[in-house]
Amino acid sequence: MTTTTTSTPAVRMPVAWARAALHAGCLAALLVMLYPLAWLLATSLKPADEVIASLDLLPGRLEWSNYETALEGVNDISVGRLLGNSLLIAGGAVVGNVLSCSLAAYAFARLRFRFRGPLFAFMIATIMLPHHAVLIPQYIIFNQLGMVNTYWPLILPKFLATEAFFVFLIVQFMRGLPRELEEAARIDGCGPFRSFLLVILPLTRPALITTAIFTFIWTWNDFFTQLIYLFSPEKFTLTLALRSFVDASSTSAFGPMFAMSVIALLPIVLFFLAFQRFLVEGMANSGIKG
Amino acid sequence: MPGNRTRKSCTTAVVLALCAVLAGCSDTDESSRAGGEVVLRYTWWGNPDRAAKTQAAVDLFEERNPGIDVQTSFTGYEAYKQKLATQAAGGDAPDVMQLDYRMIDQYATGGVLLDLSEQQQVLKTSELEPGLLATGKVDGKQYAVPQGRGTETMVYDTEQWKAAGLEQPRVGWTWSEWADAMRTVAERTGEPGGTDPGQSEDAFEVWLRGQGRTLYTADRQLGFTADDLTRWWTFTDELRREGAVSPAEQTTQLDGSVENTPLGRGKAASDVNWDAPASGYLALVPTGISLAPMPAGEDGTPGQYFKPSMFMGVAADSGHPEESAKLVDFMLNDKDAAKILGATRGIPVNESIREDIAADLKDFDKTIYDYQATVEGKLDAPPQAPPSGDTALQTTFMRDYDQVSYERMSPREAAENYITEAKAELRS
C-alpha cells in the first residue's frame, strides 16, 4: 500500500477509532451515493404503469419481462453481437489512446522543440470548442475518406492523440517525475526512445491505467459519435441499441430501456473492477528514489 | 519574423483544403454496387416493433427484386433527426429516408430530396388520398409521399371521466365545452382535467383553424397575429390558474413520451396527443382510455385535420433513383407489404390498402381506425407542409409559454415575443 504508518502501541487505540470513524463515514456517504443506482436497478424491474408514475423505490410487482424484451435485442441483432461490437470499439480506443497520448505527452513534458509553448496551447484549445461545432466538418472528412459506417471514425482519432484531455493528463504526471531520472538514464547511454520506454513509461503507470479506464468507459458510453457514424444495425453497439427503446413518436418502452441500461452497465462495471486494482500499484512500489 | 511567411502559406493551405472539403461534399454519388447488386440505404425512426415489421417487408422486397440489396437502419426520433441532418449536410443522405411533416420544406428547398414525379413510372400515387398527397409538395413538386396518417385526439381516462359525471365528447364539441369539462373534472376529482395545451403548437393550430385561420400562409408567413396568440394563451393560462389544467411543474415535464404526460403520470384525467402514440396509455392507465375528437371552434368549424404522420423521400443524389422509387412504391402500394406493416406508421394513406387491412387490425390499431372513422369526411383538408423555420418555432412556442405558466411574463408579452422571433425565423 501507499504510505507507511508507523503505529506504535501507545497510539494504536486512537488510530483504530479514527479508522472505524473513517469507515463509518465512507459507508454513510456511499449509502447516499448509491441510492440513485438502487433506484435504477429497481426501476428496471417495474411494470410499465409504475416506471415513471410511481415514486416508490421498490416495484409493486417484479416485471422480469423488461429484461426478456431487452435481451431479445433489436432488429434481429442479438445482445451478444452488440456487446462484441461495443467491446471492439472500446478496446481499440484504449490501445489507441494509451499509445498515442503517451507519445505526445512525453514530447510535451520532457523534450524540447520549437513552438512547444504555442503547440501545447493549441492542444489545450482544441478541447475548448464545443464538439457540435466541428461535427459536420468532421463528418465530411470521414465521408471523403470513405470511413462512414466503419469503426474507423470511432477508433482512428484515438490513435492520433486527438483527445487532449489524456495528453494533458499524462503530461502532468510526467512533469511530476524528477528530471534526474533521465539524466541518469542518459549517462547510461539511453536515447530519448529508450528512456521513454524504460524509465518514464513505467513510472507513469497510474496515469496510463487511468487513461485506459476512462477511455474504455467514455467510449462505451459515447452514444453520439456511434450514432452519427454507424449505419448498419449489425455494426451497432449496446449503447446505440439502448436508445432504440426510446422513441417519443411511437409507444416508448421505458421499462426495457432501464433493463437495457443495467445490461449495458455490467461490462463496464466488470472492466472497472478488473482494472482499478492496477491503480493501487504506483510509484510507491517501483523503488524510485525521490 | 521568419515565422510570418510560414504562417501565411499555412493559412492558404488551410483555406485551400477547406474549399476542397466543402466542394467535395457536392459530388459524392459514387454508386454503391456490391458484386453487381444495387445497394440501397433506407432509414427511418421508430421503436423495435416497427423495426421488426419494416425489416420483414424489406426482406420481401429483396426477395422480389433479386438485384437489389436494401440496408436498413433506424433509431429513435430525436437521434434520427440529428443523424439525418448531419448526413444530409455531409452530402451523404441515405437513398430512401423517412421524413416528418416538419422536415419536408427544409430538405426539399435544401436540395436534398428528389422530385418524385420524375419516377412516376415506378412510383404510383393514384391510390393515395389526394389531400394528403399534396402535403408532400413544395413549390409544386412532389418531394415526398405520405405513408400513414394520424390526427389529434383528446385521450382520457374513461373511469375518471365517468366518475366526474361527464358524457363522451361528440364530434364538433367546442373549446368552451372542453374548458367546462376540464373544470368539472378538477372540481369532482381534485386533479386537473388535462394537460395544459398552451405549450403545444399543435393544439394551438387546432384552435386557430377552428377560428378559420391557419398557422402559416401559403407564402410561408405567419397566419396569425399577436392578438390571436394572446387570446389562446390567456384562455389556457386562466384554466391553469383555476387548476382546471395541469400546473407549470407538470406541463414542463412533457418530453414527447406518453409516460411523462400528466395523464401518464396519473396527475390528470386527459391529454391532447396524436392518436398513434396514445396507445402507450393502455399500459399506463389500467382502467382504460378512450379517444375523443378535438374541440372545434365555437361555430362548429373543425380545427383538427388528418396529418400525414410519416413521409418517404428519396435522396436527390442517390445513385439509384429508380430502385429507390421502387422501394417507396412497394412500401406504399404493395398489398403483401401492407399486410406485414399494418398500421405501424399510422393508418395507411393508400385508400384501397386502408380498406384491405381494416379487417385485420387488432387492439389499439383498431381503436385508432375506428376513431378516425368517426371524424372521416368531417374535417378540412390539411395545410401544406410548414415552412422550414417551424422546427425551431415549435420549441420556441413551448419556451415562451413556459414563461407564461411560470408567471414570468403575461400572455401578451410572451405572444409579442413569439411573433418577433417567428418573423425573424421565417425571414431567414
Place this chain on the structure above:
Amino acid sequence: MTTAQMPKAAPAPEAAAVRKPPRRRREGAAWVFLSPWVLGACVLTLLPMAVSLYLSFTDYDLFNSPNWVGLRNYTQMFTEDPRYWRSVVATLTYVVIAVPLQLALALIVALALKNMKRGKGFYRSAFYAPSLLGASMSIALVWRAIFNDGGTIDNLFGTGGWVFKPGWALLAVALLTVWQFGAPMVIFLAGLQQIPGELYEAAEVDGAGRWRQFLSITVPMLSPVIFFNLVLQTIQAFQVFTPAFAISAGKGGPADSTLFYTLYLYDRGFVASHMGYASAMAWVLLIVIGVVTAVLFRTSRSWVFYASEGDR
C-alpha cells in the same frame, strides 16, 4: 530533505549543461513522438476548427451553401437575443456551483481512501460507480423521479420538486455532475499514488505531524494533478451539455433555467438549422474558456510544483 521544499523556479541551465546531444537530433526525436498527434491535429482537429470559424461568418443552414454575412451572427448574439444571455447566466452559475463542489468532494474522498488499508478497492469502485453511467437517459429519469415533488428529496426535506422549479432546477442538474465525481477522484488517487513514500518517512523522522505532512508534502506533490483537474473540470463545466439535455429533454427548461450555453448552441445549430450562428456561439465560448484557462495557467506558476522543475 523533502524535495517539496526545493525552490520551484530553479534555473534550468544545469540540466542543459549535463550533456548536450546535438539539438537537431533531439528535436527530431520530439517530432517522432509528436507525429501521430500532429497528423490528428491537422486533419481531424485544425481543419474542422477552421471550417467552423469560417462558418461563423456565414448564414450556413446545413442544407444550402453558406453565404458570407460578416459579423452579423456575432452582433445578433450580443444585441438581439435575450435567450443567449439567459444561457450565459445559467452556464456561469453552473460553473461556479459545480466545479468547486465536485473537486472538493473528489479530493476529500481520495484523501480518505489514500491511507485506507482494508476495503480500498471496494470503496474506490463504489464511489466511482455513479460515474460509470455517464449522463444517460435512464439516469436522467431517475434524477427526475428523486427530485420531483413527492420524490425522495421532497419527502425527506420537504423541498418540493426541484427539477421543475426554475430557481432550483439548475442545482438539481449540478448535483448530477457533482454526484459523478469519479473521474477527478481517480485522477487524484493516481496522483497520490505517485508521491514517493520516502518523503513521508523522512517527514515522520523529522517529527512532522499529519497536518504538516499534508501541507508540505501532499499538497505540493499533488499540485500538478490538482491543477489538471481544476483546468479540465472548468473547461468541461463551461461545455456542460448531457445532464441538462437528458433531464430537461433537450429544452433547457423549466423557463430556460437550465438552458446551458452548449445546449442552446445545439438547439440553434441542429434544431433550428442556424449552423452559422451556432458556430459563432462556439467561437465566443472558445475565447471565453481560453481566457479563463490562461488565467488559471498564469496563477499556476505560484502554486503548482513540478518535480521536473525548469519547465514553464
